[in-house]
Amino acid sequence: MPVITVCVGSACHLKGSHDIINFFKDAIKEAGLENKVELKGSFCMDKCTEGVNLLIDDELFHANSVDEARGIFQREILEKI
Amino acid sequence: MSQQPLYIEAGGASVCKYGEILCGDSLSVSSMGDGKLMVLSDGLGSGVKANILATLTTKIATRLLERGLPLEEVVETLTDTLPECKVRKIAYSTFTLLKVKDDGRVYLAEFDNPPTFFLKRGYVSQLHYKDKVIGSRKIREAHVHAEAGDWLITVSDGEIHAGIGGLLNLGWDWDKIAKFLETQVYEDVSAQKVAQILVDQARQLYEDRPGDDTTVGVLKIRPKRFGAFMIGPPVRSEDDLEVAKRFLDLPGRKIVSGGTTAGIIAKVLEKDVTVDLSTMTNKIPPIGRMEGIDLVTEGVHTVNHALEILQKISDVDELSGLRDGSSLLAKEFLFADCIYIFLGQAINPAHLNPNLPQEMGFKSRSVQSIASILKSMGKEVILEIH
Numbered sequence: 001m002p003v004i005t006v007c008v009g010s011a012c013h014l015k016g017s018h019d020i021i022n023f024f025k026d027a028i029k030e031a032g033l034e035n036k037v038e039l040k041g042s043f044c045m046d047k048c049t050e051g052v053n054l055l056i057d058d059e060l061f062h063a064n065s066v067d068e069a070r071g072i073f074q075r076e077i078l079e080k081i
Numbered sequence: 082m083s084q085q086p087l088y089i090e091a092g093g094a095s096v097c098k099y100g101e102i103l104c105g106d107s108l109s110v111s112s113m114g115d116g117k118l119m120v121l122s123d124g125l126g127s128g129v130k131a132n133i134l135a136t137l138t139t140k141i142a143t144r145l146l147e148r149g150l151p152l153e154e155v156v157e158t159l160t161d162t163l164p165e166c167k168v169r170k171i172a173y174s175t176f177t178l179l180k181v182k183d184d185g186r187v188y189l190a191e192f193d194n195p196p197t198f199f200l201k202r203g204y205v206s207q208l209h210y211k212d213k214v215i216g217s218r219k220i221r222e223a224h225v226h227a228e229a230g231d232w233l234i235t236v237s238d239g240e241i242h243a244g245i246g247g248l249l250n251l252g253w254d255w256d257k258i259a260k261f262l263e264t265q266v267y268e269d270v271s272a273q274k275v276a277q278i279l280v281d282q283a284r285q286l287y288e289d290r291p292g293d294d295t296t297v298g299v300l301k302i303r304p305k306r307f308g309a310f311m312i313g314p315p316v317r318s319e320d321d322l323e324v325a326k327r328f329l330d331l332p333g334r335k336i337v338s339g340g341t342t343a344g345i346i347a348k349v350l351e352k353d354v355t356v357d358l359s360t361m362t363n364k365i366p367p368i369g370r371m372e373g374i375d376l377v378t379e380g381v382h383t384v385n386h387a388l389e390i391l392q393k394i395s396d397v398d399e400l401s402g403l404r405d406g407s408s409l410l411a412k413e414f415l416f417a418d419c420i421y422i423f424l425g426q427a428i429n430p431a432h433l434n435p436n437l438p439q440e441m442g443f444k445s446r447s448v449q450s451i452a453s454i455l456k457s458m459g460k461e462v463i464l465e466i467h
Binding site for chain 1: 339340341343344354355356357358361363366367369377379380381382429430432
């Protein structure tokens, strides 16, 4: 089961991790993947300067907006499941 | 086994005689190096004159006792200093002095006030008084040893007379108040709450028109609450482990703020930090969970907002039910009597980004403001900067 982990540390919080988490929550629900994708938070990924950091399993991504998060969700989750 | 440190929590409340603006009773609480001193005085008459007499009495007695003067000198000074009432040609006010040391030793002296209630294991217990004559005044003195769970409650006679000639023929009466107290006093209720309940009850018995100034002073003897708060990694990263270990060895509840800081502690404890997304709000990042740590939060935003809360709220009950990181952090600060703060000042490069709002750089300032607010509340605060 793929796991999306979004950083909620100080810098990522300011850059919008709250909205990005809410986007993922809704997107997972809409796609009916509640039992197939897990959404988690994490404090710091030591890449604070690079935007809202998120992991899909062990691979690191950066999303600077909900749109970028949508793109990542499309490519990494929807197209691979 | 060494004895558990005690804390003496104080509370007080009063209500004026009906129609008066000033209260003719005065209650003063002060912290001495090794305990608390409470003085209650009821001035002759009511209104301004009574208020001046009572306030002078508590102020003079407090100042002299703080300096360690014996009771005889305190009483003589009061007799010589208090202004004489033109009508009655006497200088008069009552007093109760309660000195409770951190080791539980209690000294009590009363002059013309109702006897103090001493509750042990939930029951009112008899104090053994000795009379002492100083000048023309007969004073009752008592020594007793208090333990965690004991209470000392002192009242002005307005409390004892509540309802007299109205709802209750002879007033509320000392024995009835003693029975009432036994139903109100338990571990989780604060000293302030008990004082408020007693005054409210008297006001009701007076049918909202108190016939006398009514004042209650409460001392609750309980175990001292310790808290340890770590935020920010040390400037020298080679100090990380040593600082973390010292933090973990501190007594009481452990609170960790900041992702990097939580990571250092997790490494020492060999535990994982998980994030509880259900506690996220649009303003405050969610809290974390780690075995062995009582509260884990994000750093700068949570702390800045906790400071805003502490600037507005000093009663922990106002935060009950709130689950966000800042409210939980403020609750921990309000709960503790003694707080160690480890403030690490390593700079997170992400926080230097000129595009970020300025408050990102305010972490140290916010922590120092929190420390001074807590100090002004009478808490012991030890701030270490690393």
